[in-house]
Amino acid sequence: MAGNAGAARKNGGFGGPHEVLADVYAFTGEKKYLKLAEKFRHNIVFEPMLHGDSMFLNKHHANTEIPKFIGYERIYQLTGDMQWHNAARFFWEEVALHRTWANGGTSQWEHFFNPAHNEAKVNETCGPETCCPYNMLKLTQQLYTRQPHAAYIDYCEQALYNSILPSLAPGGGFVYYTSMRPGNFRRFSRPFDAFWCDVGTGMENHGKYGEMIYAADKQQLYINLFIPSVLTWKDMVVRQETTFPAETRTQITLELKQNRRFTLSLRQPAWAKAQKVIIMVNHQPVSAPANADGYWRITRLWKSGDCVEMSLPMQITARRLPHSPDHAAFFYGPVLLAGLLGTDGLERSDFYEGGNNTDAANQLAAKPLPLTDVPTF
Ligand SMILES: [Zn+2]
Incomplete structure (x- = not known):
């Protein structure tokens, strides 16, 4: 629309x-x-x-x-x-x-x-x-x-x-x-x-979560997002298990009908410090040099049961609002953090609205917390 x-x-x-x-x-x-x-x-x-x-x-x-x-x-x-x-x-x-x-x-x-x-x-x-x-x-x-x-x-x-x-x-x-x-x-x-x-x-x-988890070309499978999922690609099944972002790791297991040589391209997220990320194949750390396109690549003859683990430590970061001297957003890894400021003075009905989009905007404007009451540091 x-x-x-x-x-x-x-x-x-x-x-x-x-x-x-x-x-x-x-x-x-x-x-x-x-x-x-x-x-x-x-x-x-x-x-x-x-x-x-x-x-x-x-x-x-x-x-x-x-x-x-x-x-x-x-x-x-x-x-x-x-x-x-x-x-x-x-x-x-x-x-x-x-x-x-x-x-x-x-x-x-x-x-x-x-x-x-x-x-x-x-x-x-x-x-x-x-x-x-x-x-x-x-x-x-x-x-x-x-x-x-x-x-x-x-x-x-x-x-x-x-x-x-x-x-x-x-x-x-x-x-x-x-x-x-x-x-x-x-x-x-x-x-x-x-x-x-x-x-x-x-x-x-809410049908979009699955669209970009994986991508592939002829010889390369991209792991883009850390979302639990099962992918069928060519004659293999790729299983990703994780509770990311609650846990800062993911695990990918391959089920193959026959051994196959291809490249697994693992996304290097912008929020992850490259030197702190650990990639393991079958529980052994491997070095996978980062490429200019932001992917770590592992090319090998893969066998059924092979398991790739990525440890992706997160940290709290502040990102300043561009052109603003006073405002910043805080993230934990990729997740934007919000403060719990309570619901004093608000009714349950304040969190729901009908009407048209103008009503939606006007109602949003109706009960903002005065900026003087917002915690700052
Ligand atoms: Zn809209």
């Missing part, structure tokens, strides 16, 4: 029809669908991204723009025409690396803003819309497929653990905005009178 009617009226919130048309071209081979998809090249946005104009996005409706670039990357995949990719790649870098909050979301009141204004924006009662990481994850997956790099998975992990996973209420309900304001709290949709875009994408979101 993309954007809302207000944004559509203003400046082309057309979402992703060109992605769908490009898919129809892929299925049918009929060029007319590709030609029509290419007509959705929205030059007002496309040209600045193609030419690396980072300030252009300020004030643009965030989740109106993200699906456009998903469609442009899809056109690149089918045509090989680099300009579509170059625009999509610059857009991703700009949003994921320069306009993303600590929780993996982007925007404020649904709109991009100049990152130089972070200090003022963080204290507003609104916050990033959950639909944005939904679509950014889709674009990230496309770009990763073209050129696997651990930096893409760092973004996926940040968004999945800190934005998507906590957007589901215990007992049901989804989050529209997550306030970035210190001391504010999260609100979830009520079951019968809230059906925002974020309820729709909110349901789809």
Whole structure:
């Protein structure tokens, strides 16, 4: 889902029809669908991204723009025409690396803003819309497929653990905005009178955990995320067992029909100190040099029952809010930490909301903890 009617009226919130048309071209081979998809090249946005104009996005409706670039990357995949990719790649870098909050979301009141204004924006009662990481994850997956790099998975992990996973209420309900304001709290949709875009994408979101755990090319299997799972690849079964991030290790066991030589590529997370990570094969430490793409590689003749263990020590880190002298977020490994500030003055109903997205934002603004009451250090 993309954007809302207000944004559509203003400046082309057309979402992703060109992605769908490009898919129809892929299925049918009929060029007319590709030609029509290419007509959705929205030059007002496309040209600045193609030419690396980072300030252009300020004030643009965030989740109106993200699906456009998903469609442009899809056109690149089918045509090989680099300009579509170059625009999509610059857009991703700009949003994921320069306009993303600590929780993996982007925007404020649904709109991009100049990152130089972070200090003022963080204290507003609104916050990033959950639909944005939904679509950014889709674009990230496309770009990763073209050129696997651990930096893409760092973004996926940040968004999945800190934005998507906590957007589901215990007992049901989804989050529209997550306030970035210190001391504010999260609100979830009520079951019968809230059906925002974020309820729709909110349901789809929780099918995303499995999408990027593994990736593969002909001779290489990538272990990207540390999520318990079973993968069938070629004629083998790969079993990952872990309670990560509660435990700081994971274990991968291979079941093979016959011995097979291939490369296992293990992601080096940005939050892990490389020299502290221990990789063991069949309980023996191995040295696996890190590559420029952020993967440790082990190439060998693998046998059924072979077991790879990764120990990934975590530490508490502070990440400063860019352009802000006063605000920082604290992480334990990849997990964004939050303070338990109690619920004084709040009713259970304060944590649920209905109505439309404007109501959602207004209700979020209704009872923020005064900043003077927020613990600081
Ligand atoms: Zn939304």
